[in-house]
């Protein structure tokens with residue numbers, strides 16, 4: 104039995120693929136209503152994270168942030184209180200390497216195994232099973248997880264021991280936040296010079312400077328429809344803040360990233376935390 108905790112934007116799609124592939128699945132989400140579609144398709148419902156741990160041999164978590172992972176992991180009804188000896192917990196949430204190492208140590212102390220396995224790729228890749236997993240942990244645990252990760256992802260990058268997968272994810276998202284911000288600023292600048300928005304996008308995409316991620320954002324940028332999020336402002340701001348905190352611990356400055364991070368922070372402060380992070384275009388454009 105596979106367990107899945109955190110049926111949000113990403114978790115709903117990832118767990119849906121495991122179910123569609125024929126795996127027995129037990130699911131838990133804090134807001135229970137979000138599990139309804141999976142249960143209709145045959146997933147079992149758990150009352151608590153502990154309940155998932157008690158009934159599954161491999162458990163995935165795909166949760167919003169460090170606080171959510173702690174809330175699910177610890178406490179009387181937490182995952183750690185239920186998990187079976189030798190079972191494997193795979194955390195795909197984007198948290199900090201420091202927290203991943205702590206979770207791994209706590210898991211080992213309690214007699215089970217842990218992989219940090221955050222993902223690159225948003226809703227489209229999650230639906231198509233084309234995510235990229237960045238994995239930290241023991242090779243033998245990864246081999247146990249590989250068949251399941253391969254249902255949800257097209258590439259699996261083993262980065263080293265626990266924490267290394269999460270470290271790579273922060274590196275990735277530091278680029279992601281800056282890339283979308285840089286493109287948004289260029290676009291808004293072009294418009295301020297009197298250029299047509301669609302035409303600026305066309306010319307940028309024809310050249311070498313626009314990253315692949317930007318193709319996924321084209322429609323949102325054209326329609327200026329940011330309310331229906333694939334990846335929230337809250338999430339990118341959290342990831343860049345986690346990168347900043349890790350950088351501080353390692354004596355690394357992150358000057359570009361920290362200034363972009365503050366802009367996502369301002370978007371959040373203006374009530375747009377649940378908007379797609381491409382709303383940074385709206386924040387930057389001349390009104």
Ligand code: NAP
Pocket residue numbers: 108109110111112113114132133134135137165166167168170171172174175195196197198222223224225226333334335338339342
């Ligand atoms: P989301 O839709 O906001 O889902 C977050 C999940 O965390 C929900 O299941 C939510 O439960 C749960 N949660 C939040 N706080 C909780 C708490 N205190 N206790 C228990 N559960 C809690 O976010 P998402 O976009 O799926 O992102 C999930 C993770 O994947 C994040 O770490 C994000 O950075 C990462 N990620 C996202 C994307 C993307 O494109 N969306 C891509 C790669 C990685 P409720 O339903 O009850 O709120």
